[in-house]
Amino acid sequence: MRFNTTITKTIANGVLGVALLSSTLSLAQKQDAIVDAIVKEGTTNSQLRNYAFELMDVIGPRLVGTPQMMQAHNWVKDQYASMGFESRNEEYGTWKAWERGTTQITMTSPRIKSLEGMQLAWSPASKKGGVDGEVVVLVDAKTKADFEAWLPSVKGKYVLISMHQPTGRPDYQWQNFATEESYAKMKEEKATAEKAWATRIKNTGYTAKELPKVLEDAGAAGVVMSYWTGIMGANRIFGAETKKVPTIDIAVEDYGMLYRLAENGKKPRINVNAQSKDLGTAKTYNTIAELKGGEKADEYVILSAHLDSWDGGTGATDNGTGIITMMEAARILKAVLPNPKRTILIGNWGSEEQGLNGSRAFVADHPELHNKIQVVFNQDNGTGRVANISGQGFLNSYQYITDWLYAVPEKYKKEIKTSFPGSPSGGGSDHVSFVSKDIPGFMMSSLSWGYGNYTWHTNRDTADKIVYDDVQNNAILIAIMAYKASEEKELVSREKIVLPLDNKGERQEWPESKGPKRTSN
Structure with a gap:
């Protein structure tokens, strides 16, 4: 689900309102x-x-293009067939085919510690047994020229590209237990850090999406990020942008430790053993069942x-x-x-x-x-x-x-x-x-x-x-x-409302019908 656009605003004029279904209807x-x-x-x-x-x-998980997705299509189809439905897999395109393997991330210096993390979807694999390398933080460049001058130094290293979180506790704990002054201080510190990190990314001359490929081309051993949700233990796992070296996501606690060690000159090292399979191209399907x-x-x-x-x-x-x-x-x-x-x-x-x-x-x-x-x-x-x-x-x-x-x-x-x-x-x-x-x-x-x-x-x-x-x-x-x-006796009405004016005084339009993306290329 694409969460950020799921809930839409209701129209201010002509709305019949928000109605809580009355229990009196049920009684009748x-x-x-x-x-x-x-x-x-x-x-x-x-x-x-x-x-x-x-x-x-x-x-298990059903990432498009994976063998597990195909397994899920066939399982659903067979389940419906066993119920007496007509069922089929309808092909509609292709996607890059990939299969996740294991991810083992170990800090090897300044001490030994297993780290919590995993490779992103479609990430390239590491060498068998993993690759050991120093961990460095994305440079705080003032200009793109400064960034380009620093870039050769990432060869053979793992680069941290996410902000260091001021706290690994969720907001609700701060609200429940912190003093008002402490909570306000934390919120200000976090807002300042977010603004500074956005500037750091911008000054490289690349977007956050483009940056992993740039680091990969410069010889980095891998790209390390932490897409923390703000809830302890929960990180978002999306897709890798690299094509040759692994992209991994590390839990906020372990990521913060690596960041602090690197920033304080301790030169932490990690071994990343991320195994996966590039399977070329796979067909994509919808599974349809009919009663x-x-x-x-x-x-x-x-x-x-x-x-x-x-x-x-x-x-x-x-x-x-x-x-x-x-x-x-x-x-x-x-x-x-x-x-x-x-x-x-x-x-x-x-x-x-x-x-x-x-x-x-x-x-x-x-x-x-x-x-x-x-x-x-x-x-x-x-x-x-x-x-x-x-x-x-x-x-x-x-x-x-x-x-x-x-x-x-x-x-x-x-x-x-x-x-x-x-x-x-x-x-x-x-x-x-x-x-x-x-x-x-x-x-x-x-x-x-x-x-x-x-x-x-x-x-x-x-x-x-x-x-x-x-x-x-x-x-x-x-x-x-x-x-x-x-x-119902007949098909229901499809009559649409007249949409209101937008903030520019222009009439809003009904959503445009968009075609599917039938290939990952």
Whole structure:
């Protein structure tokens, strides 16, 4: 999931407001035998733990282009086939193929210590047994000429390119335990350090993204960084920019130690043994499953979640929980409603993390479906209960979303806040691929559970962070809403709102439909 753009602002004018679903609606509900059966099946026969075990513990992280991603596609396809769904892997492009191995980082001087860290995705491997080298800090150059004069000195050395954090404690501990003066002092020190480090990077004449390649070309033994989230133990793990030497991320505690040793003239040394395999090029896929409908089989309700992940952890909350939620919702529907009016299609998208590529490819490759999609329900932001649904700028979304929610027992919707008509998301997750084509697509946005700083794209995104009661809640909720959407007499309205003026007084435009990136080159 691309976290920074997931939650969009609602439109100030014409908004019906934020509505907390009233419990009085539930009291007035008529009994629906299908809804009762969905709740019973999801409660007494849940397969969520089994799905999570196979996907996160057995297969593990699902970085696009890796053998594990292909294994995940095949496992999901086979699971749906075993349930009686039609399932397939749809090829849409290629990506650089790579397989992660082990990373062992040892400080060899001024003392021996194992360090906590790992190579970034697609990092080149080191020599077998590792490479030993001195650790130096990126020079505090005043000009690009100064940087270029220093650059030859990095040959055979490991270069630290991240800021030294003034503290390894999260803000909430400072707020809870520090004096007001001490907390303010720490915040000022951190802001000053961030500004100074940004200037240090700028003065090299290169961006932070360009710098690793420059250091590599100058003969550095490797590039060392620490992308700390502000939560103890949690670092973000993205992709390497180097092509010949390893790029590694080290935990904030060990990184800070190396930085201080280097800055104080102790000339620390580390041995980096980072093993991985460059496998050339791999095909990319979406895994599609369909529970065929009856009367309106050529119309679709889509359950949407991305199968890929970054690989610092096992991709449990981004987006393993979304995948197992949709699998469970689909399984429940097959058990309870084997012949829905409309076809239930489950999209398990590839390469969402590189720009919604899988869902954008599906939309681009299936124009014949655009006018036949009733709705898209997307899940992609953690393990929590669904708590927010925005109308995404569809004028009449209030009517049909609340109609479908009306059928949901109070237990499964009592915390949901709705925002209508809302405004269309411009990015963030796979529903955007559909919204940009005027197809009603809705993010089933979840309670945080610390997602943003703790598990989103970090080394802590692992199966132990899953809250199964919340995921079960979501599977039952989505199964009921998919059932009601499938049984509607007609396709719902796609009428859009008139977007407001921006800060320049110009009319905002509906998000542009973008094509997928079909290759990593």
